[in-house]
Amino acid sequence: MTEPLSADMFPDADCADRPMPFRVGGKWTGWVLRCLDDGPHRFTELRVALHWVTPKVLTETLRAMERDGFLTRTVHDENPPRVEYGLTVLGRSLIGPLDGACDWARRHAPEIAEARGAYRS
Template sequence: MIDRPTPAPLPADLFDRPDCAGAAVPFRVGDKWTGVVLRCLEDGPRRFTELRVPLHWITPKVLTETLRAMERDGFLTRTAYDENPPRVEYELTGLGRSLLAPLDATCEWSRTHLHEVAVAREQYLAK
């Protein structure tokens, strides 16, 4: 077992920011939730229950499906430890980490253009 520092707990309000919330960002990587899972894993491996804290609005079933799809696509690894009770951790791969810079750029773009996107959505709904 590799001894590495434990990342700080994920705050429950990690995505309660209007400048880079999932609904505000008009870009997707993989599927609807991949970007927020990438963000949760950027500081190191996490257990499923740790991911559920800031991702409380995602059902466990959908989070499981997202994690499986990300593992399938090579964005993360799933490590099951032979312990009692069983412990599973998810960690970004190099490929997954390579998405963090584009995700940062997307968030910056969203902060700059969020108002314009909101106006466009309002105009679309007013049709």
């Protein structure tokens, strides 16, 4: 039998002045990281690759990633204005773990599909 979980398991989790110990982002963060891996891109270019993501959700994702320090938003002084999004050093440091997670998912895809099928039954 396992030990009961302790209320002190995450002692600092309720401290509002500290970020969560590990938070990569929302549902689309990994996809955006992959899109920006080869260099900066404009919003419209990201929309082509991520065509199933609504513009509103993509904008929210980009803002959250900028807030968390994963990417930069560069406005070029042109007419019309050109805005590009690019990975920061912090954002780029997530590519390795993202690659590892993708490799794991590919290796275990049959097991995951089987578990999902069994769950639906």
